[in-house]
Amino acid sequence: MTDETLAKGRMVSETLNPGMEDALRKRYDALVPGLSESITDFAYGQIYAREGLPLRDRYIATIAALTALGGQTRPQLKVNIAGGRKAGLTRAEIAETIWQMSLYGGFPAAINGLNAALEVFEEEDA
Incomplete structure (x- = not known):
């Protein structure tokens, strides 16, 4: 996880699924700390924000x-x-x-x- 991919992920996530990271944080982060940031970074910052498709x-x-x-x-x-x-x-x-x-x-x-x-x-x- 980098600050750059997390920032990209947050931008994409908030555009397409407003409030998603916060909802994940409230639901799961007490059980799996950092899950919300990990999903935002990887799914949205590293995958959905990629060039090529x-x-x-x-x-x-x-x-x-x-x-x-x-x-x-x-x-x-x-x-x-x-x-x-x-x-x-x-x-x-x-x-x-x-x-x-x-x-x-x-x-x-x-x-x-x-x-x-x-x-x-x-x-x-x-």
Whole structure:
């Protein structure tokens, strides 16, 4: 972890998932000290902020992977669908990404992913 990657991570995280680091800190840091900074630094500062792949494409990959992993990833999938929307993904692109995973994670995983997407879209519309 460097000050530079942590600062980048905080910028990306706050843009796409406002309050995420603070929520992680409150929930987990007493149990695993530094978890919130580690996730912010690594996931957002070192991975999402990397050059070489546009942020919106990184979200397509993330949404696909979380969908294929199945229902146990629902909370993270919803967070990343919302982040993907902020990174410029359309609802149709998200739905098609999730549906593509029916080939790899199975129909139940894809249906669960579509249900998660519908919840995020409903929250956007509210």
